[in-house]
Every structure is written in structure tokens, then in C-alpha cells.
Amino acid sequence: MDQKLDGRTVDVRQYVQELGQAARAASRELARAATETKNRALAAMAAEIRNGAASLLEANRADAEQAQRDGRDAAFVDRLSLTRASVEQMAEGIEQVAALPDPVGEISDLVTRPSGIQVGRMRVPLGVIGIIYESRPNVTADAAALCVKAGNACILRGGSEALHSNQAIAACVRAGLKSAGLPEAAVQVVRIADRAAVGELITMTEYVDIIVPRGGKELIARLTRESRVPMIKHLDGVCHVYVDDRADPDMAVRIVDNAKTQRYGTCNTMETLLVAEGIAPKVLPRIAEIFRAKSVEMRGDEATRRLVPDVTPASEQDYYTEWLAPVASIRVVRDIDQAMAHIAKYGSQHTDAIVTDDRARAERFLREVDSSSVMVNASTRFADGYEFGLGAEIGISTDKLHARGPVGLEGLTTRKFVVMGHGEVRQ
Amino acid sequence: MDQKLDGRTVDVRQYVQELGQAARAASRELARAATETKNRALAAMAAEIRNGAASLLEANRADAEQAQRDGRDAAFVDRLSLTRASVEQMAEGIEQVAALPDPVGEISDLVTRPSGIQVGRMRVPLGVIGIIYESRPNVTADAAALCVKAGNACILRGGSEALHSNQAIAACVRAGLKSAGLPEAAVQVVRIADRAAVGELITMTEYVDIIVPRGGKELIARLTRESRVPMIKHLDGVCHVYVDDRADPDMAVRIVDNAKTQRYGTCNTMETLLVAEGIAPKVLPRIAEIFRAKSVEMRGDEATRRLVPDVTPASEQDYYTEWLAPVASIRVVRDIDQAMAHIAKYGSQHTDAIVTDDRARAERFLREVDSSSVMVNASTRFADGYEFGLGAEIGISTDKLHARGPVGLEGLTTRKFVVMGHGEVRQ
Numbered sequence: 094m095d096q097k098l099d100g101r102t103v104d105v106r107q108y109v110q111e112l113g114q115a116a117r118a119a120s121r122e123l124a125r126a127a128t129e130t131k132n133r134a135l136a137a138m139a140a141e142i143r144n145g146a147a148s149l150l151e152a153n154r155a156d157a158e159q160a161q162r163d164g165r166d167a168a169f170v171d172r173l174s175l176t177r178a179s180v181e182q183m184a185e186g187i188e189q190v191a192a193l194p195d196p197v198g199e200i201s202d203l204v205t206r207p208s209g210i211q212v213g214r215m216r217v218p219l220g221v222i223g224i225i226y227e228s229r230p231n232v233t234a235d236a237a238a239l240c241v242k243a244g245n246a247c248i249l250r251g252g253s254e255a256l257h258s259n260q261a262i263a264a265c266v267r268a269g270l271k272s273a274g275l276p277e278a279a280v281q282v283v284r285i286a287d288r289a290a291v292g293e294l295i296t297m298t299e300y301v302d303i304i305v306p307r308g309g310k311e312l313i314a315r316l317t318r319e320s321r322v323p324m325i326k327h328l329d330g331v332c333h334v335y336v337d338d339r340a341d342p343d344m345a346v347r348i349v350d351n352a353k354t355q356r357y358g359t360c361n362t363m364e365t366l367l368v369a370e371g372i373a374p375k376v377l378p379r380i381a382e383i384f385r386a387k388s389v390e391m392r393g394d395e396a397t398r399r400l401v402p403d404v405t406p407a408s409e410q411d412y413y414t415e416w417l418a419p420v421a422s423i424r425v426v427r428d429i430d431q432a433m434a435h436i437a438k439y440g441s442q443h444t445d446a447i448v449t450d451d452r453a454r455a456e457r458f459l460r461e462v463d464s465s466s467v468m469v470n471a472s473t474r475f476a477d478g479y480e481f482g483l484g485a486e487i488g489i490s491t492d493k494l495h496a497r498g499p500v501g502l503e504g505l506t507t508r509k510f511v512v513m514g515h516g517e518v519r520q
Numbered sequence: 521m522d523q524k525l526d527g528r529t530v531d532v533r534q535y536v537q538e539l540g541q542a543a544r545a546a547s548r549e550l551a552r553a554a555t556e557t558k559n560r561a562l563a564a565m566a567a568e569i570r571n572g573a574a575s576l577l578e579a580n581r582a583d584a585e586q587a588q589r590d591g592r593d594a595a596f597v598d599r600l601s602l603t604r605a606s607v608e609q610m611a612e613g614i615e616q617v618a619a620l621p622d623p624v625g626e627i628s629d630l631v632t633r634p635s636g637i638q639v640g641r642m643r644v645p646l647g648v649i650g651i652i653y654e655s656r657p658n659v660t661a662d663a664a665a666l667c668v669k670a671g672n673a674c675i676l677r678g679g680s681e682a683l684h685s686n687q688a689i690a691a692c693v694r695a696g697l698k699s700a701g702l703p704e705a706a707v708q709v710v711r712i713a714d715r716a717a718v719g720e721l722i723t724m725t726e727y728v729d730i731i732v733p734r735g736g737k738e739l740i741a742r743l744t745r746e747s748r749v750p751m752i753k754h755l756d757g758v759c760h761v762y763v764d765d766r767a768d769p770d771m772a773v774r775i776v777d778n779a780k781t782q783r784y785g786t787c788n789t790m791e792t793l794l795v796a797e798g799i800a801p802k803v804l805p806r807i808a809e810i811f812r813a814k815s816v817e818m819r820g821d822e823a824t825r826r827l828v829p830d831v832t833p834a835s836e837q838d839y840y841t842e843w844l845a846p847v848a849s850i851r852v853v854r855d856i857d858q859a860m861a862h863i864a865k866y867g868s869q870h871t872d873a874i875v876t877d878d879r880a881r882a883e884r885f886l887r888e889v890d891s892s893s894v895m896v897n898a899s900t901r902f903a904d905g906y907e908f909g910l911g912a913e914i915g916i917s918t919d920k921l922h923a924r925g926p927v928g929l930e931g932l933t934t935r936k937f938v939v940m941g942h943g944e945v946r947q
Contacts (some may be wrong), residue, residue: 125888161582198887202570205747210898212908215886219920232798302920323750323921344943351945376634446939459938460625461552471637471941479947481937482631482641491728493646494750494922499935510871510908511886511926515552518778519907 096285105285109293112248113300115278115417116221120246122276123195125503128195130273131242135191139184142234145265146180152261153230160254172229173255183234183262186485190238193484196502198246200511209517212485218244220302221504223294224487225250225316227308230258236305237280239487242383242504246279246326248301250294253286260284266288295320302516305500310415324432326328327465327491328361329441330360330413332473335432335458344470345372345448346379350434351472352446354387360489361466365412365422367432371423377401386445389419411441429454436462442491444476444498445469465491467500528803532712539675540727542705543648547673549703551645552841555622556671558699562618565696566611572692573607578686580656580657600655600682610661610689613912617665620911623761624671625928627938633815635865637822641935644792647729650721651914651934652677652743654735657685664693664707668916672933673706675728677721680713697723723745728782732816732915732927737842752927754892754918756842756868757787759900763861764876766797771897772799772875773806778899779873781814785844787916788871788893788903792839792849794859795825800852804828816846823852839866856881863889870902871895871925890915 095102123131142149153175160170164470196216222245226232240247251259259282267277278377283290290314295304295316304324306316313326314381336345352363356472366475368377373396381401383393391397404423425431427437430446436445446468447458466476476498478486483501490496498506522529580602595614603658605640623643629638649672649707660676663753667674668841678686685703686709694704696743710717722731722743731751733743733876753870761779763772779790795804800823808828811818819834839862853859856874863872873884873895882896893903903925917923923931 121888121890124890125884142759179784208902208907210895210902210907217887218891220890323919341943345745347943347945348672356865357904440821454938457552459940460644461548462549463644463647464936466937467642468637468939469941470943471939472945474945474946475635475637475939475941476937480633480635480637481939482633492750494932497934506922509891510893510903512895512898512902512908513882513886513895514896514902516768516774516897517900517902518774518899519782 094463096287098285103285105289106293107289107302108285108316109205109283109290109298110297111316111347112281112283113221113297116281117246117300118277120218120220122241123241123244123246123279124197126244127273130275131195131244133189134241134270134275135187137272138234138238138266139187141265141268141335142184142262146177146263146476149261149265150175150177152257152391155257156192165254168489169228172317173230173258174330175258181232185230185237187238190242191501194243195242196506205276205440208519209515211513213511215511216506216508219505219507222244222247223301223304223322225291225294225304225306225308225312226252227312228255230255230262232307233259233282234266235485236487237263237487239502239505243502245505248283248409249280250283250291256284257284271410278485292397295322298322307488321450325488325490325496325504326444327360327489329491330362330443331364331413331415331439331441332361332443333365333436333440333445334363334473335367335429335436335445335447336367336369336372336376337447337451337454338430339451339454340448341450342372342375342379345376346351346383346482348446348448348470348472349380350383352474353384353389353421354394355472355474357419362417363415363421363473363475364416365424367426367435369432370425370427373400384421384431389421389422391423393423394425397423402421415441429458433458433461436464443489444473446471446473446487456481465489478495523714525644525712530712532714532716534718535592535710535712536710536717537727539708539710539726540648542723543673543675543708544727546703546705547645547647547703550668550671550673550706551673553702557702557936558622558745559618560670561668561700561702562614562665564699565665565693566614568612568692568695569607569614569689570609572688573604574689576607576685576692577604577671580787582684583682587824590681592681596655598655602657604670605664605874606658610658610934612660614665614727614924617669617912620669620929622669623933629820633941635946638940640938643933643935646934648732649674650725650728650749651675652679652731652733652735652739653679654717655679655682655688657733660686660689660709661693662912664690666912666929666932668697670929672932675708675710676719677710677718683711683713722749725749734915739843741918744753752915752919752923752931754787754870755917756918757760757789757870758787758791758840758866758868759870760792760794760863760867760872761790761900762794762853762856762863762872762874763799763803764856764874764878764881765796765878766878767799768877768879769799769806771801772803773810775873775875775897775899776807777810779901780816780848782899782901784846786901788900789844790848790900791841791843792851792866794851794853794862796859797852799853800827814846814847818848820850821852824850842868856884860885860888867891870916871900873898873900
């Protein structure tokens with residue numbers, strides 16, 4: 094488990110444990126920091142990033158050139174690469190987080206009990222957050238800003254291919270913390286690329302309160318198996334749009350088009366279209382025409398293929414698939430019950446939408462579909478922290494506990510009970 | 521893994537999987553059940569328990585006699601034994617749950633976004649809850665009532681020594697569900713005592729959404745290590761009272777007495793007393809007098825022993841110990857900072873209290889002590905679902921995610937995002 098760092102040989106496990114200890118200590122200071130102090134730190138981080146743009150870009154160029162030498166494809170190098178514009182976006186993103194209301198310290202649900210005590214619930218930071226992500230270096234700035242604003246310390250473990258970029262960004266972030274008098278250990282980057290460092294990070298429950306993984310399905314599946322620290326995560330986004338037979342056909346076509354084709358690679362993109370048999374002849378040929386024009390491959394059941402002959406036959410597995418590509422699974426269903434049964438069986442509890450003018454059916458869909466975001470007459474593409482008004486998001490959760498759907502500042506906090514008494518004792 | 525059940529040989533894993541499948545199906549029906557239907561089921565359960573009291577007591581007598589034959593001690597048999605009065609309490613407990621407001625379906629935080637969509641958060645059941653508990657059979661009725669009211673299905677695994685009692689109670693519960701038209705599989709009892717059944721229950725993530733363990737520390741530590749399903753749990757209750765030098769001495773003595781001696785065996789009992797050095801000479805001798813009179817053993821540091829010579833020297837380990845007995849660890853501290861540092865190091869994040877008349881210190885303590893319940897001028901014994909006004913509790917959580925402190929109906933639910941649109945698409 095030994096690795097080289099700054100020319101010294103270090104034990105990986107001990108190195109990560111030391112990050113954890115420092116983060117835990119810093120988290121106590123962050124938890125009691127005033128809103129104004131945290132905002133001053135965020136403003137200073139943004140300024141450091143703007144002023145340090147040239148050296149950030151230089152560090153990033155080193156990463157990009159290394160990735161090219163390693164034979165990474167163009168899309169990979171593109172995700173990794175920063176530009177003047179994306180550095181400015183990073184700085185603006187941090188300023189937006191500074192402008193959000195501080196969730197910490199708010200007391201809600203305050204009641205006076207018959208015993209005389211007052212009981213309420215105070216929103217407090219989670220503590221230490223471990224974030225494990227892949228190549229996009231802007232996550233370093235985004236995640237750090239959200240964690241600091243919510244009063245948490247964080248340990249960031251980005252992809253090894255972005256190590257120079259992430260360290261350069263983290264240096265700006267830490268300079269910002271320092272200038273506001275906050276501990277620099279509130280934001281630390283794991284500087285050892287060794288996988289064992291991740292293994293330690295996701296199991297040291299005494300120092301890390303939550304892990305937020307951001308990346309591909311394989312990464313998240315592996316972390317889920319191995320982690321002993323709770324996670325905020327989503328594995329899959331197999332999102333559905335169900336077009337009910339009481340839908341406005343024009344609205345249905347518009348929503349399905351947007352949900353599938355506005356962006357193909359995002360987790361809230363529609364992967365499967367369900368259409369009630371009563372309206373299928375009206376809407377499926379129109380949708381097929383759009384998909385054809387946009388080169389979206391269609392895979393459908395028998396009933397779909399009777400209406401749109403150039404649809405490829407869908408396999409059972411297709412309905413479980415998150416395409417993240419210009420491909421759509423299609424199925425004609427009898428009614429809302431069959432649609433909801435399909436979603437319960439094949440869906441991933443991410444985001445599902447119904448298009449209908451029937452109020453009772455809309456309400457049933459909202460209540461009964463067990464997904465983190467459920468929609469009526471809107472595109473699944475809206476499932477996003479900014480669109481929902483959270484201001485920013487650290488990720489999307491398809492878990493049921495703690496946070497479901499887009500996770501913003503509130504999801505990075507928890508609530509404890511507070512009791513204000515006047516000497517009361519229990520009878 | 522084969523076991524006998526009703527004279528047949530069954531595979532334990534398959535048996536528990538079947539319970540899980542049935543629970544998942546039932547949970548969908550429970551999730552959409554009207555409040556009135558759930559309350560009718562709860563009223564019928566209470567009536568069944570009252571009417572079936574004689575046969576409940578008979579089943580319980582069989583368990584108690586078996587426990588005696590197995591050489592269990594009197595305290596164990598006492599915890600296991602039901603009486604006419606405790607059966608009536610069970611029925612009343614269910615009626616109290618029926619009277620609580622239904623958390624399910626409530627939409628909060630509804631906002632209209634610039635895009636035109638309305639976004640809110642709907643409270644929904646968690647799904648399937650596995651409850652693993654030790655000998656008290658009344659948990660069967662309490663837990664079933666809370667789960668059903670919150671719209672969840674549950675799988676109950678009580679101690680093998682209470683199997684007949686638990687099955688008799690569950691029969692009443694299921695008769696109540698049936699009479700209200702709800703699926704009987706909403707409440708199932710694991711009828712195989714084999715430990716492998718627990719192993720399966722805590723790892724079948726596809727059928728179980730959350731595990732609530734209730735029992736001793738060893739049970740919970742083992743389940744925590746082995747579970748793949750998230751848990752609502754607490755391991756330890758090492759609760760502190762800190763008497764600040766700006767405390768009212770009479771109030772301090774009264775609260776410390778109550779927090780330690782009102783009941784010794786509960787998780788919210790004070791285990792360690794911290795006293796500021798400025799007030800120690802005034803309050804410690806008075807507290808020692810009370811403890812001496814009540815035969816509470818005192819273990820303290822040097823400074824404590826200078827003030828109260830008959831105190832036993834405390835070891836480092838004593839400060840980590842949840843006594844659950846008439847024993848108190850005592851330490852004299854410099855000030856609130858040293859008190860909070862002690863709590864952060866030795867505490868279990870359960871419940872901690874400060875006694876002080878200084879408002880700024882009270883606020884610091886409330887904000888900075890990272891425990892699930894934090895109190896000012898009140899006894900730690902108040903950390904309880906009934907005392908906090910939750911109506912009832914399924915347990916107390918010292919975890920940070922999802923639910924902290926006493927967990928009532930709200931902790932058995934989660935919130936999903938709901939979006940009401942009018943055909944909006946994402947730009």
C-alpha cells in the first residue's frame with residue numbers, strides 16, 4: 094500500500110486516514126462558521142479562480158496532453174479540457190452558490206410540549222462528505238462550493254487523469270478559505286491515484302459521513318458494493334413518458350420529442366415511451382416521423398410495429414436499458430395501470446412523466462409511481478437542481494432515504510432535535 | 521439452509537424471498553390506501569387484540585414456560601410476559617397511532633418556476649420495512665401499527681423465544697387488515713427462527729427498503745456489519761449533562777438527578793456528568809449525596825475526587841461506557857469548550873444537555889454539539905417520541921442521514937419531487 098507523494102514514500106491507508114482526521118476537525122469549524130464568513134470564502138474562491146485562470150489552464154493542458162499520449166478518445170479529452178469560458182463559468186457557479194440562502198441553523202417545527210419543554214428541529218451540516226468523480230474538473234469547484242456553503246468539510250477524489258487540474262482548482266479554493274479565516278482542510282484533494290485510496294475513503298466511517306459518487310454506472314455499482322459509508326447516488330436513469338389516451342396529442346408529441354432528443358446523454362432523458370392503445374394511432378406515427386428525422390433508432394413491441402413498420406423489434410432487455418444515446422424503446426400499453434406496472438418493473442425510480450388531461454389519472458400517477466421525480470405534462474428533462482429551483486445540485490439521488498431526486502444544499506444537511514427547557518425533569 | 525415449517529421442509533432463503541415479494545406487492549396497495557381505510561384497519565386490529573386477549577395470553581404463557589425451561593433469568597421472562605393490562609395497552613397504542621395525522625400524500629414546498637412548471641415535494645411511504653427485535657412481544661403490535669399508518673408493508677422478525685406470542689399478535693393484526701380490505705401481507709412475521717432468515721432479510725435490497733433493529737448492542741453491531749439494506753438504528757446512548765458555571769445550582773442538581781436516576785436502563789439516561797470547575801464545589805457534593813442515597817456508584821477524575829472523596833477513580837474506558845445501570849462517570853471540566861470536546865470524543869451522538877443561564881453558551885451548545893437530540897436546561901430523559909410529540913416512535917436514530925433522534929411516522933416516509941406542468945419542455 095506504499096505510494097510516492099512529493100518524493101516521499103507514504104502509506105496509502107495512513108495518508109487517507111490523515112485527510113479524514115483533518116477533515117473532521119475542519120468540519121467542526123465549518124459547522125459553526127457564520128453565513129457571512131462562508132460567503133466571503135466563496136467570493137474569494139471565485140476571485141482566485143478568475144485571477145489564476147492562466148495557471149489553471151496550464152495545469153489542465155498538462156492533463157489533456159497526458160490523456161492524448163495515453164490514447165484517450167476525443168470525447169474523453171473534451172470532457173477533461175477547460176477553456177477560458179469554462180473557467181469563468183466555474184467562478185460564476187461559486188458566486189451563485191454564495192447567493193443561495195444558508196440552510197444551516199434554521200429551527201423548524203418548534204412546539205411547546207405539555208411538560209413545558211420546547212422541541213424543534215435544527216438544520217445542521219452532515220459533517221464530512223467524500224466526493225468521488227470522473228474526468229470533469231469543474232466538479233472540484235462546484236462540489237467544494239456546495240459543501241462549504243452547507244457547512245461541511247469535503248474530501249475530493251477526482252479521476253487520476255485530471256489530477257493537475259483538480260489540484261490547481263483546489264489550490265484556489267483553499268486560498269479562498271484561508272482568506273476568510275476558515276480552515277484549508279475544509280476542502281482536500283486526494284493526491285494519490287491508487288485505487289486503495291478510494292477503498293479507504295469509502296470505509297472510514299469514523300471520519301466520513303456520506304459519499305457522493307458521480308460517474309458512470311460501473312464506478313457507482315462498485316462503490317455501492319464496497320462502501321460502508323452511506324451514499325447519495327443514482328445508478329440508472331431509465332426514465333419513462335407515458336402518453337395517456339386522454340392526452341392532448343400536440344402536447345404529447347412536443348414533450349416526448351423534448352424528453353428524448355433535447356440531450357441524449359443525460360440521466361433524465363426519456364429512454365422508454367409508453368403509449369395508451371387508444372391514442373397510439375394518433376401520436377406514434379407523428380413521433381416516429383420526428384425520431385426518424387433526428388436519426389433516433391426506435392425499438393418497439395408488436396403493436397408499435399403495426400403502426401410504425403420501420404421500428405425494430407424490442408427485446409425484453411431493451412426495456413431495462415438506459416440508452417444514453419439516440420435510441421428509444423417504445424411500447425403500446427392498455428391503460429395507466431399497465432403503464433405504471435411497466436414502470437415499476439423496468440424503471441429505475443429516477444424520473445417518470447404522464448401526459449394526460451385527466452386530473453384523477455394525473456393524481457394517481459403522481460402518488461403511485463415510486464420514483465424520485467414524478468411529472469404531469471412536463472418533460473423529464475426538467476429533473477434537475479437548477480430547473481427545480483434548488484440553485485445548484487451535487488447530484489441526483491434515486492435512493493429513498495434522506496434525499497430523493499436532485500440534491501442541493503438541503504440534501505447536504507440534516508436535522509437534529511433541539512430542546513429548550515427551564516429546568517424540566519421527566520415525571 | 522432447509523428448515524421445517526408447518527411439517528414441510530422449506531428452503532430458508534426462498535421462504536424469506538417469498539415474504540419479500542409478497543411485502544413488495546402489498547406495499548403498493550398500502551401506499552395508495554386512503555387514510556380512512558388505514559384507520560379502519562388499525563381500529564379493527566385493536567378490537568381483535570382485545571377480543572383475542574385470552575388466546576394471546578395463552579400463546580404467551582407457552583413462550584414464557586419454554587423460556588423458564590430453557591433456564592432464562594427472571595428479568596428475561598418478565599420482559600417476555602404479557603398481562604391483561606399489557607394486552608390492553610397494546611390495543612390502546614394502536615388506537616393512538618390511528619388518531620395521529622396521516623403523513624402520506626402531503627405536498628410541501630410548492631413553487632412555480634420560471635419555466636412554468638410547478639415543483640413540490642410529496643411525502644410518500646418508504647415501501648417495505650424489516651424490523652428485527654428481541655423479546656418484548658408488544659413491539660409486534662406497535663411496529664405494525666406505525667408501519668401501516670405510514671403506508672408501508674413490514675416484515676417482523678422477533679426473538680425466537682417470543683414466536684408464539686408474536687404469531688398470535690400478528691394474527692390479530694392481519695385480521696384487522698383483512699376486515700378493512702387491505703392485503704394481509706402488509707404485516708408478515710418471519711416464522712423460521714434460523715439466523716439465516718435474518719441474513720437474508722437484511723441483504724435482499726430488492727424487496728426491503730429499510731431495516732429497523734431494536735435490541736442490544738451486540739445484535740445491532742452485527743446487523744450493521746452484515747446489512748446491505750439501510751438502517752435506522754442507534755448503537756449506544758452515552759448521554760451527557762454538562763453543568764455550566766452559569767447554571768442555577770438547584771436546577772442543575774434536579775436535572776442531573778432525573779437524567780441519571782429516573783430510569784437506569786434506558787438509552788437516554790445520563791451516563792456521564794460534566795461539571796464546570798467554577799461551580800463544581802457548589803453542586804458536586806449535593807449530587808454525590810443524592811447518588812449515595814440512591815446507591816449510584818460514582819467514578820470520577822482527580823478534581824471530582826478532591827471534592828467528593830468517596831468517588832472511585834474513573835478509567836479512560838469508563839467515559840466511553842453506556843452503563844445502563846446505577847453507575848455514573850463524572851468529570852470536572854474547565855469550561856463549555858472542554859465539555860463539548862469531551863462529548864465529541866467520548867459521546868455517541870445520542871442526547872446531550874447543558875444546564876446554563878447564559879444564552880450565548882446555550883446557543884453554542886445547541887448548534888455545535890453534533891448529537892441527534894441536544895438540550896438546554898432539560899433532562900436527557902425527554903429524548904423520546906412521546907415526549908417530543910411524535911405520537912409514537914419506532915426507535916431512535918443516532919445516524920445522520922434521513923432521521924435523527926426519535927423516529928415516528930414521518931421517519932417512516934420519504935419525500936419525492938412532483939412536477940405539475942402544462943406541456944412545458946426544456947429549452
